[in-house]
Amino acid sequence: MTIHYPNGARFSPSQQPNKKLKLTTYGGRGMTLEQELNESNQYYLANDVAVIHKKPTPIQIVKVDYPKRSAAVIREAYFRQASTTDYNGIYRGRYIDFDAKETQETTRFPLDNFHKHQIEHMRSCLKQGGICFGLVKFVKLDQLYLLKATDLISYWDHQDTGRKSIPLKVFDDIALPIHYRLNPIIPYLDAVDHLI
Amino acid sequence: MTIHYPNGARFSPSQQPNKKLKLTTYGGRGMTLEQELNESNQYYLANDVAVIHKKPTPIQIVKVDYPKRSAAVIREAYFRQASTTDYNGIYRGRYIDFDAKETQETTRFPLDNFHKHQIEHMRSCLKQGGICFGLVKFVKLDQLYLLKATDLISYWDHQDTGRKSIPLKVFDDIALPIHYRLNPIIPYLDAVDHLI
Incomplete structure (x- = not known):
């Protein structure tokens, strides 16, 4: 049954205020991953x-x-x-280097979200002793993971013979989940602590 | 005595081909400091x-x-x-952060070549254990120095009561001279080795 507003406009569940409210409650508050990370970095x-x-x-x-x-x-x-990843800096004396990617997929993360240059850059930074990773957000699931560069590169290098994406299940197994918080919104350095 | 070319144009010593030749011989080959550093970083x-x-x-x-x-x-x-310095990365496991400045002065380096943001950024990176410095080139002297951020900040913080520039003599006393080479053109990491 189609429901109409008093003014005759068709009611659509996807325009419910509740949906927006949910976004407000869970972390992002309608911000892009980049905005969330910029705010988190400013907090840090x-x-x-x-x-x-x-x-x-x-x-x-x-x-x-x-x-x-x-x-x-x-x-x-x-x-x-870009010839490098988007984010870098220093934390607890360690060089930090990462890129952030959003996917609309719900079961897998397609590897073509990364560019060859970014992977090569991570390889070089790892050789120098840097801490490198990808921050991957499954937007529709509102789930965020830190995926170590070594794991990312391992999947990247086997694309020709293997799959061209990383299953969500693999993220649950080997990546570090990051839960939205108030301050910082994305407390990703807590996950980085597990890599140091 | 004013000397004229056969075509009547006035001879000016500053336009001598020899001067250009000198620039060609010593390092820079007519490149800007930024170009020289980009080439050096590519080599590294x-x-x-x-x-x-x-x-x-x-x-x-x-x-x-x-x-x-x-x-x-x-x-x-x-x-x-910019809210940070221009250059950063990783070397021997250490976070490296610096900015490069050219001056046309021949006896001093005016501190207003740096912006407040860049100094504050260096202060923050030092707190995290990063290696921070300024690369300062006296263009007319063809002399290049690595000045530690701690020394730069010390002069910066005393601008109100002290001088607004750092004398060239101070560079000779406390900064590390860098001599142009073939590969890399600017071997500034040799100087960084003295800071680690």
Whole structure:
């Protein structure tokens, strides 16, 4: 049965205020994973816990205008692919390096969410003794995991002969779950403590 | 006495080809300090010595066009001030963080080459046990130094009562000189070895 509002508009369960309320209650408050991480990193910085920042998006600038008496305006530029992961910094004297990925899938994480450059970058950082990982969020399940770079790379390297995604079940087995909290929203350094 | 070229143009010693030749011979080969460092970092990366990258310039994007069948074009954007230093990464298991500055001065390095944000960022990284410094190039002297963040911050904090620049003599006394080489062009990690 279709239900209508008094004004004749069709009622749709997906537009229920409750749904928004749920998002408000569970961590994210409608923010993207990037926003949640930026807030968490600001919390960590303000409390002298760690210094971790997201790198700016790399841009190829082609044309810049310099208007008189005002700031330079970039008039033509293109997005470039990053040659590293997005996040790095220092925590408890250790070099931290990771990337954050969201997937709409509910049973598996497709490996093509990562780029070859990012995997190679993690390999190099591991060789130097860095702590590297992926933060993977299954958006529809509202579940977040820290996946060690060694595990990620192991799946990555077997894509040709094996599967091109990591099953959710594997995350439950070998990744570290991260539960949303108030401060910081994403307490991922608690999971990092298990890697040190 | 003013000397003229046969075509009547005035001869200026600063335009002598020899001057350019000198730049070619000594290290830089006409590159900016940023280019020299990028090449050096690529050398270090390719030889598994260290993983250190320059962060992209932060840009505030206002308008993006998405033309059919071609890449997204940024049509309006502005340069933002960075909240961290430009370079970071990992070397021998240690977190490395620094900024590079060029000055045209020949007797002193004006402290306003650094921004407050960059100094605060270095302070935070030092607290976490990171290795932080400034790479300062006196362009006209073709001299390059690694200045420890602790020394830089000490001068920074005494600007109100003391001087607003660091004399070249102080660099000779307390900073580590770096001499241009072939590979890498700027072997700054040799100087970092003295800080570890």
